[in-house]
Amino acid sequence: MFIPCDRGGGSAAPDFKGFTLLMPAVSVGNVGQLAIDLVISTLDMTKVGYFYTDCLVPMVGNNPYTTAEENSVELSINAEVYSLPSKKLVVLQIRSPFIKNKYRPFCETLLSWVKSSKCARVVLLSSSHAYQRDDEQLLGTPLRYLLTPDLEKAVGGRMKELNWKEMEKVAAYPGINDTDKVLHIPGGGITKLLFTESCSEGIQMAVLLKFCSEGDNIPDAFVLVNYLNEWLQLIKSEVSTSNNSTDLSSQWKIPSSWRLLFGNGLPPALF
Amino acid sequence: MATFFGEVVVAPSRAGLDEEEEAREETPEDREIRREIEKKRYGQRGEIRKGEIQVLWSCAEESLVCSRFIVAIGRNAAAFLSSFILDSVCWEAIGVVKLWNEWCRTSSTTNVLPTDSFCLFYRLISDPTVLLCQCSCYVAEDQQFQWLEKVFGSMQKKGLQVTILSTCPVADYKTQESTLTLVSPFLKALKTKEFQEQVCCPLLEQPNIVRDLPAA
Numbered sequence: 001m002f003i004p005c006d007r008g009g010g011s012a013a014p015d016f017k018g019f020t021l022l023m024p025a026v027s028v029g030n031v032g033q034l035a036i037d038l039v040i041s042t043l044d045m046t047k048v049g050y051f052y053t054d055c056l057v058p059m060v061g062n063n064p065y066t067t068a069e070e071n072s073v074e075l076s077i078n079a080e081v082y083s084l085p086s087k088k089l090v091v092l093q094i095r096s097p098f099i100k101n102k103y104r105p106f107c108e109t110l111l112s113w114v115k116s117s118k119c120a121r122v123v124l125l126s127s128s129h130a131y132q133r134d135d136e137q138l139l140g141t142p143l144r145y146l147l148t149p150d151l152e153k154a155v156g157g158r159m160k161e162l163n164w165k166e167m168e169k170v171a172a173y174p175g176i177n178d179t180d181k182v183l184h185i186p187g188g189g190i191t192k193l194l195f196t197e198s199c200s201e202g203i204q205m206a207v208l209l210k211f212c213s214e215g216d217n218i219p220d221a222f223v224l225v226n227y228l229n230e231w232l233q234l235i236k237s238e239v240s241t242s243n244n245s246t247d248l249s250s251q252w253k254i255p256s257s258w259r260l261l262f263g264n265g266l267p268p269a270l271f
Numbered sequence: 272m273a274t275f276f277g278e279v280v281v282a283p284s285r286a287g288l289d290e291e292e293e294a295r296e297e298t299p300e301d302r303e304i305r306r307e308i309e310k311k312r313y314g315q316r317g318e319i320r321k322g323e324i325q326v327l328w329s330c331a332e333e334s335l336v337c338s339r340f341i342v343a344i345g346r347n348a349a350a351f352l353s354s355f356i357l358d359s360v361c362w363e364a365i366g367v368v369k370l371w372n373e374w375c376r377t378s379s380t381t382n383v384l385p386t387d388s389f390c391l392f393y394r395l396i397s398d399p400t401v402l403l404c405q406c407s408c409y410v411a412e413d414q415q416f417q418w419l420e421k422v423f424g425s426m427q428k429k430g431l432q433v434t435i436l437s438t439c440p441v442a443d444y445k446t447q448e449s450t451l452t453l454v455s456p457f458l459k460a461l462k463t464k465e466f467q468e469q470v471c472c473p474l475l476e477q478p479n480i481v482r483d484l485p486a487a
Contacts, residue, residue: 054416058487060461061480073474075463077486099412257478260445267449 001109002081002117004049014048014083016090017118020232023092025126025194028187029212032125034221034258035228036093040082041065041255042235045091051079055106057096064257087234090119098190107193114203121151121204123232124194125224129187130211134170141165142211143227146183146195151204155231162230167209185209218258225252324414326421327379328366330394335365337426338400341434344485348436349407350385357393362403366392368418372411400429406484415487432466437485445479 004013022039024032039045044065056078066072078096083089098106114122130142144167145159159166169181185192191207198205208228212220229235235251328335343352356362364381368390371377375388383389388408395401410418441455458472461481475481 057412057482058415058484059480059482060486062461062475062477064477066477072477073462073464075461102413259478260447261478264444264446264450265448267451269451 001051001053001113002049003052005047014090016083018120019083019088019090021090021092021114021119021122022228023122023124024094025124025189025191026094026097027127027189027191027209028129029127029214029217029220031127031210031212031217031220031224033094034217035125035225036091037064037255037258038221038225038252039228039234040091040093042251042253043084043087043089045082045084045089047074047076047080048083048090049081050077051081051092053079053106053109055098055102055109056094057099059096061257065255067256088120089234103190104193107190107197111194111197111201111203115201121154121206122194122198123228124191124205124207125228126185126188126191126207126209127212127220127224128185128191128209130213132186133211134168137168137211143223144168144209144211146207146209148195148199148203148205150202151206154204155206158231167207216262218261222252322372322411322413323370324417324421325369326366326425327369328392328425329381330365334425334427335394335402336400336429337402337431338429339432339434340402340404340426342404342406342436344406344435344437344483346407347438349405351436352403352405353385356403357405361396362393363396364391365394365402368392368406368408368422370408370410370414370418372409372414374409374411377408402426410484412483415484418484419487435485437481439481 022036024030024036026033059078061076063072063074064076076095079092079094082091082093084091128144143165145164146167147156147159167183167185170184171178172180172182183192183195188209191209195205195207197203208224208231210220210224210227341352343349367377367379367381369377369379370390377389378387381391383391390404390406390408390410393403393405395403404422438456441450441453444450444453446453459475459479460470460472461475462470480486
């Protein structure tokens, strides 16, 4: 599945042992994917390979993180892997939806790649439909986290220190029986499947998600990536002198591919 | 989501994965529809199944040696090749792709009309390592990977250079100005870093992308 980039000189495939794998779920508002774009663009990560898979709709374009003429002509496809060894971080970006009935094989292949590449843990960025929140979830923070039992032992305490809220379970049979609770992540794409599979296979996985709706999801992406940064500290938070708060939004670099998200310029003849 | 008239509708998510779809139980109607589709799929003997792709070569060689492969995807690109490149003197038809999906069905004949859906392969008589493919049919999402594997799997690649010709609507082109004022048609290109020759037109700028079979 994973094909390393040929960096010339016969270099060996990259080693991800002990790394944190950061990846998005293709979910409502594409918030996870937008947040991953911000991480790759801000940390100026190097592409180290891609996934050769028949599970995602094919697409290709030029480098979405281009900053200058010289780096604008590298081709980019639907599932690519970037790495930053100094932070022991490897990032997978998924750029297109799943082909019908192919999301299960993709999850299986992905998790077996995680195990074979010996990544220490997986952090999945996702989102869920805001309109499906219950009364209590409507109040307070729209951000939630989930940890598999193996990761709970390692970092559960840190989540409590950060005062994060765990994703609530819902009744399996609402109105009939409120005791059986299940995990329900509407609009989360493969989030629930990946999480439950990781639990049963002993993979250390954290899910960070935000409740949101379809629309302009750029602000949601910023909120989610700042949430991630509270834990992983990927970029340093500078205290803003004007209002004495840590506002990181200006420190994330928006990639050039985010231009024209809502259409072209207007024809002058319209006015 | 509330529409302009105040009715509440479920908006399809950009995420593209409806998990409710997977969990929904089959109604008697669904079962009936599924049975009819299965009957159609496994219909007459020799008929191709929906979703399956067959590549049929009329030449004797087990695998074709190929140094140049030109693929025209879509009716406009296929018509371009028919009008300016293909002729019965220099090119011979050597194969077809048989497939069917909700949009089209191709046949195994090489004698086609421009309005038919077809996917044909030609070889240059003077240099049999130059192959050409005209694919005017729509290859569905779940067939694209199969098409690639079967077509490229039949070739012995000898310093292979692949050129893909296709068209997109101008309205899909993302640009700062309005597309109304753009002079069209215009050419844009994408190339791999291994392609060292001069490209005859500007490269496709961000944030434009290419989808479907040309992307695959």
